[in-house]
Amino acid sequence: MTPTEIARVEDYLRRTFDNPKIAIDSPKKKGHPIEMRVGDEFVGVVHRDEDEGEVSYSLNLVILEEDLPPAP
Secondary structure, X not given: OOHHHHHHHHHHHHHHOOOOOEEEEOOXXXXXXXXXXXXXXXXXXXXXXXXXXXXXXXXXXXXXXXXXXXXX
């Protein structure tokens, strides 16, 4: 993803979820995943897909079991 695409997707997510703490970090090295975080908390990765000239972006949220509240 280009820096412009990252900024556009970040803006979309912030508006959609009404959360200015959402951030998408450019990968440190080419080919590394594009990480999304809320504040300091890593929450997932963003992928860009292009199929037959149409571009889409997907967000894969990661929820660790250790971060969940205790089971009742």
